[in-house]
Amino acid sequence: MADVNVAPSLLDDSIRKSKILVVGAGGIGCELLKNLVLSGFNDILVIDLDTIDVSNLNRQFLFQKEHVGKSKAVIARESALGFNPNVTIVAKHDSVMNSEYNVTFFKQFTVVMNALDNRAARSHVNRMCLAANVPLIESGTAGYLGQVTAIRKGLSECYDCNPKAGQKSFPGCTIRNTPSEPIHCIVWAKHLFNQLFGEADPDEDVSPDTADPEAAGDAGSVALQNQASEAGNVTRVSTRAWAQQSEYDPSKLFGKFFCDDIKYLLSMDKLWTKRTPPTPLSWDNIPEEISDQQGGLIKDQKVWSPAECVQAMVSSIKILYQRSKELNGEESFLVWDKDDEASMDFVTACSNLRSHVFSIPKKSRFDVKAMAGNIIPAIATTNAVIAGLIVFEAFKILEGKWEECRHVYLNSKPNALNKVIAPSSLDSANPKCYVCSPHPEVTVLLNVSQMTVQSFEDKVLRGALHMISPDVMVDDGKGTVLISSEEGETTENMSKSLSDFNISDGTRLRCEDFHQEYDLNITIIDREHLEENREFTVIADPSQLQPKAAVESSGPQPSTSSSKPAPSTRATESVEIDEDLDVIFQKGCANDDHQQEPSIRKRSISGQADIGSASKKLRLSENDIIEL
Structure with missing residues (x-):
């Protein structure tokens, strides 16, 4: 060379x-x-x-x-x-x-x-x-x-001077009852794959969520009995067992998930007072909606019509059902793979059919693959x-x-x-940065009675704050050692709660990581309940902290927009950003002030969303924001 x-x-x-x-x-x-x-x-x-x-x-x-x-x-x-x-x-x-x-x-x-x-x-x-x-x-x-x-x-x-986008999560009732974005439908379709062919998780149920707090008082159970057809009435057996009994008949699967379940959701009329209600689909009358503008596009780039989605759904179900029958022993279920043709066709077809039902923009197979695989x-x-x-x-x-x-x-x-x-x-350092400022400090909101020392180390110090070998002392005047990087030195502390060490609202912890040569002061704020059922919240800027009384008295608020359903009291469905994605936080685009981009939200380290201008980040799509 x-x-x-x-x-x-x-x-x-x-x-x-x-x-x-x-x-x-x-x-x-x-x-x-x-x-x-x-x-x-x-x-x-x-x-x-x-x-x-x-x-x-x-x-x-x-x-x-x-x-x-x-x-x-x-x-x-x-x-x-x-x-x-x-x-x-x-x-x-x-x-x-x-x-x-x-x-x-x-x-x-x-x-x-x-x-x-x-x-x-x-x-x-x-x-x-x-x-x-x-x-x-x-x-x-x-x-x-x-x-x-x-x-x-x-x-x-x-x-670390600027907050990075937090893990994407959606309330279970949003996925099951009131989707408003393509990603909601894609997550639902992946859950459906697991319910039918994969390792079923009760938290990934795709049926309407009757425990949705917004729907309290609706006659959903009556509607289910009155409106569910023979094909869709699966209340007595699991979705997998019912599908196996019908030998994965595509028409019956379609009837349940895109007709009967949708009719059941419509019976929960409180959900639709401020939202556009969904439209059930009929197996015998599938709309075409083929656009002439897509004529030159390849399969992965086209947005399939409902009829094309049904065709892809039918063919992929046949392939996946045959594979599932060939499984035995420990491999008793399929694993969804974004690089598998049938798996991708199934999720693309089902997510777009659900999007059609809820009047949500549909996505191409290429876009669905990126979003379902949590990658760009x-x-x-x-x-x-x-x-x-x-x-x-x-x-x-x-x-x-x-x-x-x-x-x-x-x-x-x-x-x-x-x-x-x-x-x-280049921008100057953030004076409140919890890494490079002269006196790094953060506030952590958590329940001191429920959070164990082990969880605090694993999830807060190592997970959220990216420490490697933390040592933690309680600033109580006695120098109580809570966590030691020396193996075995504080093993007996790990199973105890923070409250067992008299850590309460306002307690300060001194953290050191000798490997990183990094010192950090942490102020603990005791909160019995946190937003969206979080286990903890880290706040780098104390000015973002709301008064405790205001938070606890506010309680859950009803939805006021069709795009923001009320939070569920049930577990949230998480969508993790793939760690194979090479991204860092973007501060701005020079000489780019005249691009007409809408204002968008960023998630601070506290997990609370705030509004940022378009010049501070790039929008990859209307559904997902990757902060570079």
Whole structure:
């Protein structure tokens, strides 16, 4: 391979002497390694715990079919050396969060470049770079969108300075009774797959929810007896057993889920006083609704008509039923797979039929796959552009020109200046950041009588706050040790509740993570009940905290909009964002103020939604917001 150096000539010496850490050898990481070796960087360490999957081959070009199952870091090193065999590349098949990769380890590098795909690792590397005072270049892609930003302690905001989108969740009654968005119907269709063919979960029931607090007092049970046809009257047996008895007759399945159950929902008339009521479908009269504008589109890009959905539903049911009959022993159920043709056809067809019933916009098979798989399809060209931008930012850092470093955004369409790549100046650190501010502090709302020490460590400290080895002391004047990173030292505390240690409303905890060299003060607020049945809520900015009396006296509020059903008292249905998605938080699009985008909501670290302007984030669709 010819020696190609795209770096500015004045930087040659700085580049040769620099030592680079690349964290992640996936979509962005492969492109980045290639760029680094062709730019003259001679000393590179790449770390990745992942192994190569066949689904990586279409965009992670350093990997070939024979590499499937092998270490990404190791194979990426071998392939990158083909571009320049004179470069020193060390590959580690390991997690960057392991204790051996401490602050001393990070201090040896000139620049750290993140090409990660999950929030916890991003946050951890951010803290390690802050502690080691080493520049970090963060990056992310989501479909056609991407971003690169440089981070340096004291000179710019850090990765944790801005809240990230929380886990998507929907009340069970919204999924079962009052869907208002395509994602609600897609989640329902995935639950239906599990009820019919997969591992059935009682919390994923797809039948109308009679415990919906909004429908209290309705004559739903009477309506069910009067209106349910023979095909749909399945109250005496489970959905799976009834479907097996009918040998998965598509017409009977259709009749129950898209006619009889819908009629039952209509009988719960309180649900529809401020909503558009659903319209039951008839097996004998399926509307076509085929648009001429879709004539040139391939199957995955078309939005199927109800008739086409029925055809796909029938064919997929036949295939899935046959597979289920062939199962035996421990494999007694099917597992939904976004890459399986029949599974995807089933969910696409059923979700769009339900969307039609509830007058919700239908989605193409491609869109359903992205939403049902909780991913945004990775695009090789986006990764390539972002990897190039990472190296350009590295050049500025090596020149010592931090004032020229930028947030750089790759947009899916040109902005007002006809640009798809839009830079903006780096923002200063958030003075209330719970990571990089001089005195990091958060408030945690929870029930001290119900929250155990073990749950507090696992879910709050490690899960929400991304600590690795936390030590916690109660600020009670006695120095009570609640949690110790030394194995076995506080084992007896783990099963006890926080209240057992006299932790109450207003108690302060001092937390230290020696591995991350990170200190945090936590104020505990005791709340008997939290919104949406949450177990806890973390608030980084105390000004967001509502008075306890106001929260407890407010109680559940009735729905006032067709798009916002009242919260259920039942368990919520969670839709998790896939951790394979390379995304980071977007602050703004430079020179993009004239794009007409509606205002949208972001979820703060407290879990409470607030309104943000369109210039602060990119909308991927009308249903899902990915904050880059």
